Amino acid sequence: MNDKKQRAISTQQIHHPYQAPEGWDAHPVGVFKASTVLFKNTADLRQPRPRDGQSYRYGLHGTPTSYTLAARLATLEGAEHCLLTPSGLSAVTLVSLGLLRPGDEVLVPDNVYGQNRYLSEDWLPRFGITHRFYDGQDVEGFKRMLSSNTKLVWLEAAGSITLEFPDLIGLLKACKAHGVTTALDNTWGAGIAFNPFDLLPDSEPGFGVDISMQALTKYPSGGADVLMGAVYTRDQALHDKLNHAHEHLGYGLGQNDVELVLRGLPTLELRYRAQDATTRALAAWMAVQPEVAQVLHPALPGSPGHAHWKGISSAGAACLFSVVFKPEYSERQVDAFIDALELFGIGYSWAGPMSLAVPYDMSRSRSLSLPYGEGQIVRFAIGLEAEADLRADLLQGLSRLRG
Numbered sequence: 001m002n003d004k005k006q007r008a009i010s011t012q013q014i015h016h017p018y019q020a021p022e023g024w025d026a027h028p029v030g031v032f033k034a035s036t037v038l039f040k041n042t043a044d045l046r047q048p049r050p051r052d053g054q055s056y057r058y059g060l061h062g063t064p065t066s067y068t069l070a071a072r073l074a075t076l077e078g079a080e081h082c083l084l085t086p087s088g089l090s091a092v093t094l095v096s097l098g099l100l101r102p103g104d105e106v107l108v109p110d111n112v113y114g115q116n117r118y119l120s121e122d123w124l125p126r127f128g129i130t131h132r133f134y135d136g137q138d139v140e141g142f143k144r145m146l147s148s149n150t151k152l153v154w155l156e157a158a159g160s161i162t163l164e165f166p167d168l169i170g171l172l173k174a175c176k177a178h179g180v181t182t183a184l185d186n187t188w189g190a191g192i193a194f195n196p197f198d199l200l201p202d203s204e205p206g207f208g209v210d211i212s213m214q215a216l217t218k219y220p221s222g223g224a225d226v227l228m229g230a231v232y233t234r235d236q237a238l239h240d241k242l243n244h245a246h247e248h249l250g251y252g253l254g255q256n257d258v259e260l261v262l263r264g265l266p267t268l269e270l271r272y273r274a275q276d277a278t279t280r281a282l283a284a285w286m287a288v289q290p291e292v293a294q295v296l297h298p299a300l301p302g303s304p305g306h307a308h309w310k311g312i313s314s315a316g317a318a319c320l321f322s323v324v325f326k327p328e329y330s331e332r333q334v335d336a337f338i339d340a341l342e343l344f345g346i347g348y349s350w351a352g353p354m355s356l357a358v359p360y361d362m363s364r365s366r367s368l369s370l371p372y373g374e375g376q377i378v379r380f381a382i383g384l385e386a387e388a389d390l391r392a393d394l395l396q397g398l399s400r401l402r403g
């Protein structure tokens with residue numbers, strides 16, 4: 001048998017070990033639910049139980065079902081530890097609230113997921129924590145922002161809505177030289193596009209982020225029916241800190257939701273690759289339509305951050321691209337285009353089976369300059385429908401734009 005580490009992600013997920021009750025053998029993981037976990041006797045109750053992902057004390061802290069999901073996700077992400085949270089956003093808040101203290105500063109990419117931005121702007125100041133936004137393409141400018149107060153650097157690859165792929169390697173090198181903790185929102189990469197803990201496996205094994213987090217709401221669920229998040233680490237001390245915060249913040253999970261994410265994992269890589277292929281094809285097609293000024297997708301040459309994306313080994317790409325329409329098309333016309341689409345839902349989130357389209361007003365969600373000129377922007381999330389059907393729908397939608 002070949003080395004287990006060499007096996008494909010799908011194979012690893014399907015054959016990930018699971019300890020079933022005596023005499024029961026089947027692939028699906030049992031759904032264990034409890035608030036109360038019973039102790040054998042008072043002596044058993046008085047025994048210390050470490051929060052080690054194996055011991056049981058209270059349903060809030062973990063069940064055989066949630067520990068199995070955490071272990072499988074850690075394998076997928078190339079991490080040692082995984083903490084589960086009730087949403088992607090709560091995974092973001094766990095990292096910032098778990099690590100930052102009064103007087104600390106957090107550096108946040110300007111194209112960060114919107115709610116992470118608002119957390120830094122509206123909530124962290126209550127705890128005396130300051131923030132600054134940086135441009136992930138400009139490592140020199142970023143270096144000048146690092147100070148003795150910088151205690152956490154958020155990264156996101158690719159960034160939200162405008163999908164610029166940052167100079168991840170350059171930024172991480174600067175952070176390591178400065179000794180500051182790094183946290184990557186890896187929802188887009190999903191553990192498939194690249195390994196956040198091992199970004200340069202050939203030249204510098206083990207070079208990567210300190211913390212990764214994901215909205216499991218997106219790819220790992222895949223069904224557009226679950227909200228959940230995960231925070232990953234390799235370092236034990238960092239995990240212990242986050243685990244401590246996790247306990248105090250009361251992040252519990254519904255075990256039926258845990259089951260749904262477990263059910264999504266064996267098909268995760270297939271879905272990711274299929275959606276990636278359809279998305280690249282549609283993004284390239286949209287880029288040559290006469291109404292379109294620019295398409296933002298890191299795998300498209302000329303898209304901001306394309307070289308940084310290409311520089312990461314085996315970089316895949318998620319199901320997102322954004323279209324900037326030529327400035328002569330008004331908001332009303334672009335809205336009419338979206339409304340005319342029959343196969344694209346209008347709504348937030350992504351990586352589910354149904355394709356989605358959302359117009360954005362970027363003027364209110366950025367501090368620095370945008371990577372495109374004038375024009376309305378629409379973010380597309382491609383689902384699992386056939387490419388030809390989606391292309392035909394986009395084509396009929398574009399005819400409305402002109403009308």
Ligand SMILES: *Cc1c(COP(=O)(O)O)cnc(C)c1O
Pocket residue numbers: 087088089090092113160185187188215216217218227228229349
């Ligand atoms: C969706 C998303 C989140 C938040 O996930 P929720 O489960 O919706 O709270 C965080 N980061 C990124 C990049 C996302 O796309």
